[in-house]
Amino acid sequence: QVQLVESGGGLVQAGGSLRLSCAASGGTFSWYIVGWFRQAPGKEREFVAAITWGGGSTYYAESVKGRFTISRDNAKKTVYLQMNSLNSEDTAVYYCATKGTVVPVAQGTTYNYWGQGTQVTVSS
Numbered sequence: 001q002v003q004l005v006e007s008g009g010g011l012v013q014a015g016g017s018l019r020l021s022c023a024a025s026g027g028t029f030s031w032y033i034v035g036w037f038r039q040a041p042g043k044e045r046e047f048v049a050a051i052t053w054g055g056g057s058t059y060y061a062e063s064v065k066g067r068f069t070i071s072r073d074n075a076k077k078t079v080y081l082q083m084n085s086l087n088s089e090d091t092a093v094y095y096c097a098t099k100g101t102v103v104p105v106a107q108g109t110t111y112n113y114w115g116q117g118t119q120v121t122v123s124s
Helices: none
Strands: 003-007 010-013 018-025 033-039 046-052 058-060 068-073 078-083 092-099 118-123
Touching: 003 092, 018 033, 018 092, 018 118, 033 078, 046 068, 046 078, 058 068, 078 092
Parallel strands: 010 118
Antiparallel strands: 003 018, 018 078, 033 046, 033 092, 046 058, 068 078, 092 118
C-alpha cells in the first residue's frame, strides 16, 4: 500500500515562495509518476505539475510554468514542488498523488494514491 504525506504548506505574502514536499512509502516507485494537484474553495481540482520517478520527466500546467519547479530525490522517495512568485490565485489545498502509468498526466481521476493535502495561502 502506497502512502503519501505532504508538508511545507503555510501562509505567505504575494511574491513569496514555498517548497512543498511529498514523502512516499510502501511501494516500488521506479515506474511511477507523481503529480501535484490543487483545489481552491469552490473550484474543481486542477493539475499543477508532475514528474516521473525513473527518468525525471516533468510536466507543468500553463498557469505555473516558469514559477513552479518539480523535482525528486529518489533516495528519499520524496518529490518537491518549489513555488516562486506566488499570487492569490495559488491559494489552495495542494495534494500529491501517484500512479503506475504515466499517461494521462494531468487527469487526477487516473491517480490511485493520494496524500492528505497541505494548505497554501497567499496573502495580497
